Amino acid sequence: MVTLSEENYLKAIYHLSNHGSISVSTNAIAEKMETKASSVTDMIKKLADKNFVNYIKYHGASLTELGRLTAVLVIRKHRLWEMFLVSKLNFSWDEVHNVAEQLEHIKSEKLINELDAFLEFPTHDPHGDPIPDKNGNINTLDKVPLSTLQENQGSKLLSVKDSSDEFLRFLNKRNISIGDTINVLNIEPYDKSVQIRVNSKEMTITENVAENLYVKNVK
Amino acid sequence: MVTLSEENYLKAIYHLSNHGSISVSTNAIAEKMETKASSVTDMIKKLADKNFVNYIKYHGASLTELGRLTAVLVIRKHRLWEMFLVSKLNFSWDEVHNVAEQLEHIKSEKLINELDAFLEFPTHDPHGDPIPDKNGNINTLDKVPLSTLQENQGSKLLSVKDSSDEFLRFLNKRNISIGDTINVLNIEPYDKSVQIRVNSKEMTITENVAENLYVKNVK
DNA sequence: ACATATTTTTACTTAAAGGTAAATATTTTT
């Protein structure tokens, strides 16, 4: 028994904590949720009471196994609904988020498992993120677009989405190759361009380029 | 801008008021919503402030045109989602209600209109109830199963769903014909059997029979 | 038509979820 608001907090903590592996600060959650730190403190206490998080006063919260599972199952719903919207209802990738944020809270196991089957068990959502299975397993080592990483995240280039000659030539000129380690230094809020370091050289790439680079996360 | 709770009240009032045509008492709403009369009074005031209902103290509430439209658009969503669940996700008619009650509150015009198109513009939901169009028009004179009527509702028999020899013979034996006026006197909660008066004769029919009789509402 | 029964409203509580401002811890700087 978990409320809509609790689900949103768990999701935020999951995303901020590198899939539930590390502890997250009150302020970081407040910023992500666009609310105030005092509200976050209250909610963390509630989540701790329900055994969704471990909480040490003044030292942030980390997900319990129950919390991680709950968060991942919400993310599963979010990504399956995104898939449905794009593949069946003519939504474009940038229109889905708002609606999927609502749909992810619908409570019905049958619904989500039937939807999964109806979509023929997709493994990735329209943004390239992996879809957790019904037991909460998710391939976090999977490739994701570089554009989905957060600041200070390290990664390794696995493949490209756009495999046109032009794009490969562009990468060549910048000395970027499959297998390279790419660190995200900074994301410009205005145009979502990404400052990266690759092969100890710093450079800035556009959002479009970042979307076409599939990487795997490195701690 | 209408809350989930307000939408549920508007829907209840719509169903209780013969499609918005008559005024509904506080107690009737409380019973339908499974809440207390005092809560209903509070909510009616809020709905009146927002111009969804006309409210005269101690004399119930009736839907304004805005209230009727809002209620009908929620019902449109409910019925389209029911259709989706049954025709695409292998739900049976008795499993859909709970989930559709949640889905009907998702806010996105594009979503519901694309869903409508995806389902190829169905005119009736799996229970035979008409689906309102995007402008809130609904064919209330349309045929509905006798089983969807409420107590003390009058109706006229339009057609049958089950057109087997056995069923038609059964109707014959009871002296029931197309065009007859059928009044619902009482619905037995235990087995949903319906006590009716037809041709000034009273009789009881099973839920199954009531589901197979299409009638139109008569005031 | 009046006494009684029923319905409806009012005033006061409660539980979520969020916000403000002040108090307290922790971290950083010098």
Next chain:
DNA sequence: AAAAATATTTACCTTTAAGTAAAAATATGT
């Protein structure tokens, strides 16, 4: 290591939705 800056918590307020109990209005029965 003390002062300053930052982060977190606490105490208290607000709103929404629902509940309780008493008061007020309406409806009913004789």
